[in-house]
Amino acid sequence: MLSVATWNINSVRLRLPLVQRYLAEHAPDILCLQEIKCQEDQFPAQALAEMGYEHQAICGQKGYHGVATVSRVPIREITRHDWQDNGEARHVGIEVVGRDLFLENVYVPAGGDVPDREVNVKFGQKLDFLERMARWADSVDKPTLIVGDFNVAPLESDVWSHKQLLKVVSHTPIEVEALDRFRHAHGWVDIGREHVPHPERYYSWWSYRSPDWKKNDRGRRLDHMWASPALAAQARSHGVLEEARNWEKPSDHVPLVTGFDV
Incomplete structure (x- = not known):
């Protein structure tokens, strides 16, 4: 078994104790972090290496965004796609050495507050980001897992109120359609919904x-x-650690983890 976790940590330096707690208590083989909010030389690499996560692929920038993948098993960084098309650190891709598995760690832009690209540049950037992801996915020809903060809740049961959030960024029809184009570009399987089927609540x-x-x-x-x-x-397994939202000074996101027989 190989376990892979993903977590938008919302500042890895501020919440390093939470990352350490999660690794100590749950010990996934690989942890993908988003929104690390630091440059690569500021990432707490040594602290995580001392916990056994010595294999690391870090794509950071000053103060914003950033992704990092840390692992107990050997990994090799292979790609950094600029799907934002402006140099922001939002992706890192790795190969799990000795396993037939490629792992993409991505942080999709939030998209601002107004779901209209004519008046909100950030919303247009988000839609373009998803379109670039879809074009990339069309050529994926290896066993690949893509994880991270997609900033889109596509299904009605993915939000607390479908009706009230239809015009709220993250659940608008145009975002859902853009994410669906990405899904169809490669025939991705939504692991979470395979294990927690719609219409069950899943946040x-x-x-x-x-x-x-x-x-x-x-x-x-x-x-x-x-x-x-x-x-x-x-x-073989999938879980959501909702209790992490109740930890001291938590991220607003919680970890997901999937176990694979690879």
Whole structure:
């Protein structure tokens, strides 16, 4: 078995104790982090290496964005796609050495507040990002797992209120259609929904604005793990650690993890 986790940590230096707690208590073989918010030389590489995660692929920038993949098993960085087309650190791709598995770690732009590319540049950038991902996916010919914060909750059961969020960025029809084009470009299998079938409730993010996230439960599924069909057939388990949203000074996202028989 090989276990792969993904987590938008919302500043890895600020929340290093949470990362260490997660690794100590759950010990995935590979952890993909998004929104690390630091340059590569500021990443807490040594602290994580001391926990056994000595294999690392880090794509960072000052203060914003950034992704990192840390592993207990050997990995080799192979790609850094600029799907944002402006140099932002939003992707790193690795090969798991000795396993037939390629792992893409991505942080899709949030898209601002107004779902109209004519008045909101950020929203247009998000749609273009997803389109570039789709063009890339069309040529994927290896067993690949793509994980991360997609910033889109595509299904009605991926949000606390489909009706109230239809015009809210992350759940608008145009974003869902763009993500669907990406899914069809390679025939990706949504691992989460294979294990937690629609219409079951499934969230990975709760806003900081909610005074009691657990009671109000106004969540969205913004984080995803999608696999090539043959690799998806090897997925044996999948979990969401909702309790991490209740840890001290938490990220607004929680970890997902999938176990593969590879």
